[in-house]
Amino acid sequence: MRDTRPERSGWRRLLRRGALAAVLVLVAGALFVRSGLYNVAASSDHWPFTTWLIDRVRVHSVDTWSSFVPAPPSLDDADLLALGAAHFEGGCTPCHSRPGDPANAIAAAMLPPPPPLGTVVGSMDAKALFWIVKHGLKYTAMPAWPAQQRDDEVWAVTAFLVRLPELSPRAYRELAGMTRTGQAVQDGAELATGSESVGLTECVRCHGDAETGPLSGYVPVLNAQPRRYLERALAEYADAQRPSGVMQPVATLLTPTERLRLAAWYAGLAAPREDRPDPAPGLVEEGRRLAREGEPGTGLPPCLACHARDHPESFPSLAGQNPEYLLGQLGLFRRGARDGTVHGQIMGVIARRLGDRQAQAAAAYFASLPAGGAPALAEIAP
Amino acid sequence: MRPPGLRRAACILAPVLLAAGCAGVQSALEPAGVEAVHIDRLLRLVTLFLALVFAGVLVATAIALAGPRAWREKLASEHLVVHAGMVFPLVALSVLLGYGIWVMGQGGSAQAGVGLRLDEDIAAAFEALPASGLRIAVTGERWWWRVEYVTADGRRFASANELRLPVGEPVPVLLASADVIHSFWVPKLAGKLDMIPGRVNTLTLEATAPGVSRGQCAEYCGGAHALMSFFVVAMPPAEFAAWLEREAAPAAEPATRAATAGRRLFMTHGCAGCHAIRGTVARGTIGPDLTHVGGRLSLGAGVLPNEPQAMARWIRDTAHVKPENLMPPFAIFTDAELRDLATYLEGLE
DSSP: OTTHHHHHHHHHHHHHHHHHHHHHHHHHHHHHHHHTOSOOOTTSOOOHHHHHHHHHHHHHHHHHHHTTSOOOOOTTOHHHHHHHHHHIIIIIHHHHOOTTSOOOHHHHTSSSOOOOHHHHGGGSOHHHHHHHHHHOOTTSSOOOOSOTTOHHHHHHHHHHHHHGGGOOHHHHHHHTTTTSOOHHIIIIIHHHHOOSSSOHHHHHHHHOOSSSOOSSTTSOOOTTOOHHHHHHHHHHHHTTSSOOTTHHHHHHHSOHHHHHHHHHHHHHSOOOOOOOOOOOHHHHHHHHHHHHHOBGGGTBOOTHHHHSTTOOTTSOOOTTOOHHHHHHHHHHHHHTTTTTSHHHHHHHHHHTTOOHHHHHHHHHHHHHSOTTOSOOHHHHOO | OOOHHHHHHHHHHHHHHHHHTTOSTTOTTSOOBHHHHHHHHHHHHHHHHHHHHHHHHHHHHHHHHHSOHHHHHHHTSHHHHHIIIIIHHHHHHHHHHHHHHHHHHHHEEEEOOOOSOHHHHHHHHHHHSOTTSOEEEEEEETTEEEEEEEOTTOOEEEEESEEEEETTOOEEEEEEESSSOEEEEOTTTOOOEEEOTTOEEEEEEOBSSSEEEEEEEOSOOSTTGGGOEEEEEEEOHHHHHHHHHHHHSOOOOOOSHHHHHHHHHHHHTTGGGTOBOTTSSOBOOSSOOOTTGGGSSEETTTTEESSHHHHHHHHHHHHHHSTTOSSOOOTTSOHHHHHHHHHHHHTOO
C-alpha cells in the first residue's frame, strides 16, 4: 500500500499539469482570435510552411478522392470538346484567362492566384481534372460545379482541359465559337434582344443564329422552338429547377423581360441548315415506330402524343433537334435530374421506362426529321 | 374504478359493433349473387354443425366431471369412442367436404390454354364461350382493372374499373393478368378467383338482386395493391340493356365551351397517349379506357368519388392520391385548365 501511493500521485500531478496547459492554450488561442492580430490580407502570402502544408493536403486529397470518379466517356468527342471550350470561355476565363492571354490582373491578385492552366493541367489525369471541376477546391477561389447532377457537363469541360495544353490561341477561339459571332448579330439583333449583362453574342456563340447551327451536338437548336417553351426553359434554369452548370449562370444574369425577348427572338428564327451524317436507318425506323405507336406492353406511350407537330406551346419541338442533345436529355430524365419541374416529372416517368436502345432510336428518329416536320396528331391516329 | 356494468356492456357491445362491420357493399354475409348464396349457405351449415358438435362436447365433458356413475361408465365405453370419435367425424366431414367441393365447382373454372400474348388468349377464351350471351373479360393491371364486354350480337368494347351485370343472367367473366398475380373478389357476388399471368380463368357471376357490390384485389400485387378496388352494379335486365347500348356507343361530343376546351387539352397534352376515348383521336391502351368515365361510381379504381374536384385532384396529384401508380403526375395544368379537363371527362357518361 505504502509503495504505490507516491507513484499514483506522480501520475495525478502529470494529468493536472496537462489539463492546465490545455486550458492555457485554449485561452491564449481565444484571445488571439479575439484580438484580430492574425492578418487575413491576401496581399501578403502565407508562411512558407503553411503554403507547403496546404499544397500537400490538396495534392493528396485530389489524388485520393478522384480515384473514386467513374471511368470517363470518350473525351475525343469533338462535340464534347466544343461544348467544354464554349463553357470555358463564358464561365472560366474571368479568372483563368484565355489561352495566350496574360493573366487577368484582378484574378492574379487572389491568394492563391488561379494557376496558368496550360501548364498545370498537363500533369493531371482526366479523373483529377473532373473531380476538381465538379467539386472545386477549399481554401482557393475555385468554385464547385453549380449543378452537381450534371456530370455530363463536367466531362465536357474536362475533355477541353485535357486538350488545352496543345491548343494555340487561334485554335481556342475557333473551338469556343468566338469566330461565330458575326457582324450582323452585333448590329441589329443585339440592340433588339441583347441584355445589359449578357450580350446576345453569348447565346449565338453556342446556339447559333439564323445562318449557323449550334456549335456542338450537345447544344440544342433553339431556332423555331415555341416561344413559351424557351421562356419556360430560361425561367427553370434561372430558378435552378432545371440543373445545368452551363445555362444556370447565364439565365440568372438575365432579367425576366430579357428572357422573354431572347425567347421571342430565337422562336422567330428559321431553322438553320444542318448537315448531319445519316444515322443508322434501322435505328430511325425503330424510333419512328416508337414515336407513332409507343410500346403499350411496357407502358410506353407514343412520343408524338406530346411531341406531335401541333403540340402545346409549352412543350419542346423535337423534330430536327441534335441527336446528341436529345439522348443526353433523355439520360438526365432517366436519372431523375429533371424531376425538379412539373413538365420534367411527366417525361421522367416515361423516360425511365425506356431502354438504352429505345432512347437512341427515339433520338435518331426526331433528329432525322426536318425542323417542324413531326407528324401532326391527326396523322398518327389510325 | 370503472363501474362493473360498463365493462360488461363493453364486452357485449364490442362483438356487436364488429359484426356491424360485416354489413354493406363488400359483405359476404349479405350475398347478392348465386355463388355467394351457395358460399353463404355452406358457411351457415358448417357453423351450425360446429356449434352442435361443440355443444355435444360440452355436455359430454359435464357428464364426465359431474354426472351419475352409470352415465360416466357409458361415456367411457369403447362403443362410444369408436362411433362418436371415429365413425361420426369421418362421415360428417366427408359429407361436408363433398358439399364444399360442389359449391366451389358452381363458381369458377380454370380454363383456356396458354398462348404468348394476353390479347390473343382472351380472344380465344371469348371464342370458347357460348356466343349467345353477354361475356366479360377483366384483366388485372397494376393497379386497376381492364374490362371488356362482348355483347350477344358480337360487339366488343373496353371499359375499366367497374362492372355492370343484368340481374338473373349468369355472365361468364374471364379473369386474366397483364403483369403479376391479382385476385378478383366481390364477396357479395362470388368467391375469389386468382388472375394468373399466362392463364385465363372463368368465373360465372349471376346477380340475384339489383344493387352495388364492392370488389377488391385479394392478392398482394405491389405498391398500390390496397388501392385497387372496383364496384359491380347489378341492374334489372331492361335497364342493363339500355346501359349497355350507351356504354357501347362512342363518347358524347362536348356540350359546353369548358368541355370543348377540356377535350382539346386532353388530346394535345399527352393524355391520349395512354387513354382511349372512342370516337376521338385518343386511342391509347396503356391506361384505363375513359370513353364513359363520367358514368362510373369511382375514380382511380375505387380510390376517389367520381366528381369534378376529385378528377382534377387525380390528374394533378395522382402520385399522392395513389402512391406508386403508373400515371405521371400532370401538375402542368392551371386550375382553370384542370376545371375544363374535369368538365370534359365528367361529361363522358
